[in-house]
Amino acid sequence: MTGGAGGAQRQTPRDSLLLTAGFRLKGSDQIEQVRIRNLSAGGLMAEVAEDIDRDAEVEVQVRGIGWISGRIAWQAMGRVGVAFDKEIDPKKARKPVGRAKKAD
Secondary structure (H helix, E strand, O other): OOOOOOOOOOOOOOEEEEEEEEEEEOOOOOOEEEEEEEEOOOEEEEEOOOOOOOOOEEEEEEOOOEEEEEEEEEEEOOEEEEEEOOOOOHHHHOOOOOOOOOOO
16 A cells, blocks of 8 residues: 555666556465556566555566566556566567467
């Protein structure tokens, strides 16, 4: 229930996009669907239904990448910033998930 969208300055550029992802508090079995608005190697911004405390440990399931652990860096007006525990390759989230079957 922490307000404000401030904090440390970003070290990596973020790409704007719109993805649906699974989201849960670390250790919870309850998975919520969220919309990711931007993604970088070090974190993301997502729209969430409920307030989440700053520094809460979370996990996000991003297509093409899998489950990513991190912490809430900020929370404001239905959006949260998540700082990942380990960097990811955000380009993997943009790649098609499956292969199209060739027509005979």
